[in-house]
Amino acid sequence: MLERHHLAIIHAVDKHGTLTEAANALHLTQSALSHGIKKLEVHLGAPVWRKDGRRLRLTQAGQGLLNLANRVLPQFEHSEQVIQQIAQGLRGALRIGMECHPCYQWLLKVVSPFLQQFPDVDVDVRQAFQFGGLGALLGYDIDMLITPDPLFQKGLEYLPVFEYEHVLVVPRSHFVAEKAFVQPQDLRHDVLITYPVESSRLDVFSQFLTPAGASVKRHRTIETTEIMLQMVSAGRGVAALPKWLVEQHQKDLAIVPVRLGKRGIFKNIHLGFRAGETRPEYQNAFIEMAKQTDHLM
Amino acid sequence: MLERHHLAIIHAVDKHGTLTEAANALHLTQSALSHGIKKLEVHLGAPVWRKDGRRLRLTQAGQGLLNLANRVLPQFEHSEQVIQQIAQGLRGALRIGMECHPCYQWLLKVVSPFLQQFPDVDVDVRQAFQFGGLGALLGYDIDMLITPDPLFQKGLEYLPVFEYEHVLVVPRSHFVAEKAFVQPQDLRHDVLITYPVESSRLDVFSQFLTPAGASVKRHRTIETTEIMLQMVSAGRGVAALPKWLVEQHQKDLAIVPVRLGKRGIFKNIHLGFRAGETRPEYQNAFIEMAKQTDHLM
């Protein structure tokens, strides 16, 4: 079969003028190239060169092969380079799954320096999964899962990277704004605003209201963090969010963070991976950068 | 080195789904493909596939290779096909050199059916040569020389394909128009029109006037056959041309062909080639078609 190797020979002879020099360039003997092309000629049924004095001149068939070589060899080389980069972890795609809405704000702070350091790595963030975050991870739809609630399971491993307090956000005028912490019963006359996910996945319910048998006046959902805070600031309800997120908006909005219960609710953002896999270098770098975001918040 | 063969494997596995089926399609064993790709993976430093159940799924590197395969394999196949056609003489270029002006009219009659029969063969006609027609032939600038005066030489071979009489063309009013043949002295008061080449290459001089020590009133040159005949028709001179060419224009112009000398001058168009070369099929076909043009003239 006509191989890349044959094209490399034809290209080298065209470039260096003689078989002998081409052989040197390819770290082979003149004989090797001569035998190699002879075999190709038998296979093709057409000569590649004709002797002109002591040089070789391409025949029509040979010219065709040289054209092919010029088109195709650079593509081989480029692909090999790209794969080398993939192998070294300098290039690739980092597909990140998110299971926590407010984590998005945190993720942005990790991603932007990461993209600068690894210009050839694509970051792809996904939020909706057919079989849940774990399924996506195990099914190779994503390579990394960002979640505050690690669900330990065979084949997965987690790494905590960022600890924060989950607090209630209230308008500055709210009666709990001055208190050291809020109690479940305090919210009985409030509208609670959350992201649109099942209540079981919301810590305000699972760790605060439900255990105390308390409830709110009304529960409504909003997609985006910014609107949610605007609503709270306007006195239209209260919400539960990471403390650092609230603090970032306190100078612009009339909002106050209040501890949830006497002891507060503390969470940890975890990164989840498939266990026992050799991770590309850039993925390790991402993890390192993620660990260091504490200082930024 | 990453070879076409590797890409063929990756492509076949993508197409057939499993290594085993790909192996069948490639007429190899499953083991051969497995070993082959394993070696490639070591070379690249990156895995091509990852096992998912008992199937193989491409890694990022593998996906890159598949993309390369999809781009590059069709090019290999196309080039191999084209070269096969070149080998079979169905495709190529026929570079024809011309050493005789009126032959062009004859050549057109051969070329047009030839082009129909060999749509993938390019015909390239050249008329001016740095080192003469023979030099062009031996130097591979042309593959075939059309000449009425074969100059036999080592390394060349000729084939006569078309015989014709070289005649004098005179206006219908000329006094020799009625005669059976013209004699050298008859042209003493005439203007002789020829193509612009050395007189030694013109048969009217070398075979008619010069041997008899005769000459014409004036000698002028014209490039194209049609204008030459118009001039003769208008009584502005006489010319020497193939008889069949004159006959083709007799119904439109007031011209008459007259034999040159009692015995006439008979010529033969020859095709010249480099000797001892295996000629492509289409070139042999061209020769056959050239031989059959007698009947068309």
Place this chain on the structure above:
DNA sequence: CATATTACATGAATTTTACTCATAGGTTTA
């Protein structure tokens, strides 16, 4: 739920191929 089936991996043996060495036969240059 055990069993048959299907699919890939792997080590060893073998066949095939690629490569080198030595040398011959041309061509060009001094």
Place this chain on the structure above:
DNA sequence: TAAACCTATGAGTAAAATTCATGTAATATG
């Protein structure tokens, strides 16, 4: 006319590709 080059080629050898036999794991089957 020799010296310097260049390619072609036959024979021997090193290397690679391929097969065979077998292992292991996942999936389908009855």
